[in-house]
Amino acid sequence: MGMHQDRDERSDAPVVSVSLGDACVFRFGNTETRARPYTDLELGSGDLFVFGGPSRMAYHGVPRTRPGTAPPALGLRGRVNITIRASGLAP
């Protein structure tokens, strides 16, 4: 997944991202550009990543996953990401 900003919401609430299955490299950047500076983090199954405040509009992406690294007990192949966010939009 390429570097992008989560711009569709109308809320300043933090974004909560849950990783399940294969590990991945999660790239967390800055609010101005897709390019450096950014930080690459290894996220494993069960990890939570939360970003809010001044980082809410930071560019971020997943440049690679690590196939075959999911915990066998999970019974899952590949990687699943669950992102929880407040839309701030009227129902």
Ligand SMILES: O=C(O)CCC(=O)C(=O)O
């Ligand atoms: O797969 C991920 O950890 C990132 C997901 C993401 O960036 C998004 O849903 O906007």
